[in-house]
Amino acid sequence: MSDRMLKSSAARALPRRVGRVRSALAAVLLSAVFVVAGPLGTVARASVTTLVYVTNNDDNTVSVIDPATNTVTATIPVGASPDGVAFSPSGNKAYVTNFNGNSVSVIDPGTNTVTATIPVGSHPLGVAFTPSGSTAYVTDNGTSVVSVIDTATNTVTGTISVGTAPNQVAVAPSGATAYVTNNVDNTVSVIDTATNTVTATIPVGSAPAGVAVTPSGGAAYTANNATTTVSVIDTATNTAVATVPVGQLPNGVAVTPSGSTVYATNFGGTSVSAIDTATNTVTASIPVGNSPAEVAVTGTTAYVTNFDSNTVSVIDTAANTVTATVPVGHSPYAVAVRPGTPPFDFTGFFQPVDNPPAVNVMNAGRSVPVKFSLGGDKGLNILAPGSPSSQNVTCGTGSADPIETTTTSKAGLTYDPSSQTYTYVWQTDKAWKGTCRTFHLVLTDGTDHTANFEFK
Numbered sequence: 001m002s003d004r005m006l007k008s009s010a011a012r013a014l015p016r017r018v019g020r021v022r023s024a025l026a027a028v029l030l031s032a033v034f035v036v037a038g039p040l041g042t043v044a045r046a047s048v049t050t051l052v053y054v055t056n057n058d059d060n061t062v063s064v065i066d067p068a069t070n071t072v073t074a075t076i077p078v079g080a081s082p083d084g085v086a087f088s089p090s091g092n093k094a095y096v097t098n099f100n101g102n103s104v105s106v107i108d109p110g111t112n113t114v115t116a117t118i119p120v121g122s123h124p125l126g127v128a129f130t131p132s133g134s135t136a137y138v139t140d141n142g143t144s145v146v147s148v149i150d151t152a153t154n155t156v157t158g159t160i161s162v163g164t165a166p167n168q169v170a171v172a173p174s175g176a177t178a179y180v181t182n183n184v185d186n187t188v189s190v191i192d193t194a195t196n197t198v199t200a201t202i203p204v205g206s207a208p209a210g211v212a213v214t215p216s217g218g219a220a221y222t223a224n225n226a227t228t229t230v231s232v233i234d235t236a237t238n239t240a241v242a243t244v245p246v247g248q249l250p251n252g253v254a255v256t257p258s259g260s261t262v263y264a265t266n267f268g269g270t271s272v273s274a275i276d277t278a279t280n281t282v283t284a285s286i287p288v289g290n291s292p293a294e295v296a297v298t299g300t301t302a303y304v305t306n307f308d309s310n311t312v313s314v315i316d317t318a319a320n321t322v323t324a325t326v327p328v329g330h331s332p333y334a335v336a337v338r339p340g341t342p343p344f345d346f347t348g349f350f351q352p353v354d355n356p357p358a359v360n361v362m363n364a365g366r367s368v369p370v371k372f373s374l375g376g377d378k379g380l381n382i383l384a385p386g387s388p389s390s391q392n393v394t395c396g397t398g399s400a401d402p403i404e405t406t407t408t409s410k411a412g413l414t415y416d417p418s419s420q421t422y423t424y425v426w427q428t429d430k431a432w433k434g435t436c437r438t439f440h441l442v443l444t445d446g447t448d449h450t451a452n453f454e455f456k
């Protein structure tokens with residue numbers, strides 16, 4: 001595919017090969033959106049089938065992958081040069097940005113057909129939904145604004161001025177904040193979603209492209225495409241607090257549901273870097289296809305688009321190895337996953353733990369019985385690797401509710417058939433006194449169920 005120049009001062013050179021000609025300002029590298037972090041609690045969904053969508057930039061299509069067989073089961077015609085793709089939290093629609101069509105295609109995943117086309121600004125790239133699914137944000141790269149879409153009517157209700165050549169957008173798990181990478185300005189714009197105004201601008205590395213927020217909401221990661229680094233942003237202070245060396249021309253980033261790992265695609269090579277978020281160091285380099293562009297994670301599987309190989313690599317995140325390679329269309333760029341209906345009927349935590357937005361207050365160092373039901377006996381092999389876990393977070397303003405019951409039982413998972421209740425005894429740490437943490441219960445169906453705690 002030939003270079004396509006914007007009519008503005010920035011050049012949009014689709015990332016393709018190292019050393020490609022750039023404009024005096026920058027080469028604006030695409031970065032489609034997939035936001036792994038979900039809202040506190042769980043989004044209710046009707047019964048749906050798991051699907052993987054891949055945008056084929058040169059074919060003007062979207063490939064539909066069945067993850068059970070790792071084969072393409074449908075191809076959906078969309079607009080000109082599709083780049084970004086995202087599913088709504090309910091899974092009942094997908095938005096695809098058409099870079100040269102100045103539009104967003106709305107797809108019904110039930111029929112794999114386009115049901116509407118939304119005119120937006122010049123050269124749309126990234127797209128992300130709020131946790132409620134009521135609003136979507138689209139980066140208009142050619143006009144340096146973000147379009148705000150009412151998803152009920154599929155209409156643009158406003159625009160937000162950001163930096164030059166906005167690339168990707170990610171929404172925090174709380175839904176209160178959106179983060180936009182500005183490829184030419186080397187910054188990230190922070191948007192208050194309640195007012196749709198920019199409240200902060202954060203300097204990061206050169207040519208930031210991909211951005212992802214951790215499930216706790218405490219950190220955001222940006223792939224700095226003109227470098228070999230990923231920037232780590234402390235969202236409480238809106239400052240970049242660390243720089244992680246990765247591979248050549250990092251472009252896409254995604255976070256695992258547990259928040260323990262960030263995957264960064266190295267577009268200038270043939271690998272994906274796995275970053276340990278506890279230490280912000282690379283713990284694995286995973287060989288994939290040529291020019292890996294974007295990555296999406298669900299459960300214990302990651303999907304990576306290989307732009308110059310016309311394939312998608314399927315990674316087992318537990319072993320950090322490629323388990324399958326799926327041929328798709330020409331120049332696959334963005335990828336998003338619609339999780340199927342969870343096989344577990346999780347209805348929330350039972351007492352003594354209160355569900356979000358409440359904050360459970362307890363003494364650090366005590367053990368708390370975390371109780372829940374999955375609608376029957378599903379066995380004891382229901383926890384994803386590394387689950388449960390917890391992450392330190394900034395203390396919020398939710399209503400405080402003291403934990404009424406603690407226990408001296410040993411940590412672990414049990415099931416009571418008489419009440420059809422699971423109990424996980426969570427042993428807290430005395431060192432957590434005076435802090436707040438988010439408890440994550442990630443199940444093997446890929447869903448992440450959270451509770452807020454304050455320790456005294």
